[in-house]
Amino acid sequence: MRLRPDRTPAPVRRLSTAAAGADTVYLVHPGALDAEVHRTLAAALPAGSGLTVLDLSALPEYWEAALTGGRAATTVEDLAGRLAAELLGARAEDAPTGGSPTGDARPYTLAGWSFGGVVAQALVEQLPAGQRPRRLVLLDSIAPTDAYKPSDEELDPTLLLGWFALYLGAKRGTPVAPDPERLAGADVDRGLEAVLDAAVAAGALKAGTPVFGLRKLYDTYVDGLLRNNRLTTPYEAVPSSVPLVLVTAEGSLIPDDPTLGWEPLAPRGLTLHRSPGDHYTMLSRPDAAALIAQLVHAA
């Protein structure tokens, strides 16, 4: 919901500030969960390291599309350009000299979660060569390649309801596991009844929560997914000029697919890792954060 004017989210959110001479990791966040979720990663980084989130959900042209039917009046390239400017500004402020007109030339790592990884990869290619990260760490991001661009129709209710249950569990801090047999082939209303039953049983929602209330949350969640899908469809990614590191979650949105389609975009190398958790809880679980911290911090 809209916050008080003095609490409007900013695109650059410093979750932890680096000590003098220490590295800062930058991470592109696409919303869905609050950017504060990355505090688990901030805590897992070596003492003195910084973590700055570049929050797409602070850009009105992006977040409003999740509330108005899933159509954003912007492009992946434009979003990447906006965040590239924010990244360069943040790095100039973080530079040891206290700010440099040519930017901070020290090596750094950029990461991106989910659709944030797609925008982060586009962002890297918009940066001047001397300002690019040493690597890009993708956290359960699905590549913007043709084979991995589903049509809206391919996002059927059974698939979406399963993802929605994961999302609801992450939002409420407790797993929500609806009966798969009730989800299989169900329409949205019947499927949401199964999700609601599981959420109430898990203590994620109060008993008596009406299904039409949950429908509003579901519709907004799906509009956010459709927005990202529709932004990705016309987007033609260029191969990465930096090495890619992909971390898939054990409970990824596309299970049992270790590359998520990134190979054609990784001429400088693609390293694969597996983290505990699902697409959402990989951000809040300390065991997943410990793995991710090693990957974003490695020299």
Place this chain on the structure above:
Amino acid sequence: MLVVTASEAQQWLVEKIAHKLGVEQSEVSPELYFDELDLDSTEALILAGEMENWLGFELGTTTLWYHPTIKDLAAFIAEESKTRAEERHAAAS
């Protein structure tokens, strides 16, 4: 479709929010921003869905963003409800 006044909408919101938070209605100030009421975005959207079911028309999710207090939202709902009733009346006449 229901036609409601601002005070009816405000009372409905106060009752629902007090129930969700497990507090007395007197503790829910209509002047506070929703985020000050300890109502997270999940609960706010579920509340929006309940509200639409009560009113019988869709408000649009951005309504909560652009009318971020109970008082603001209740005034908007009353205005919207009145406008829709007038449009329906005009269409029927």
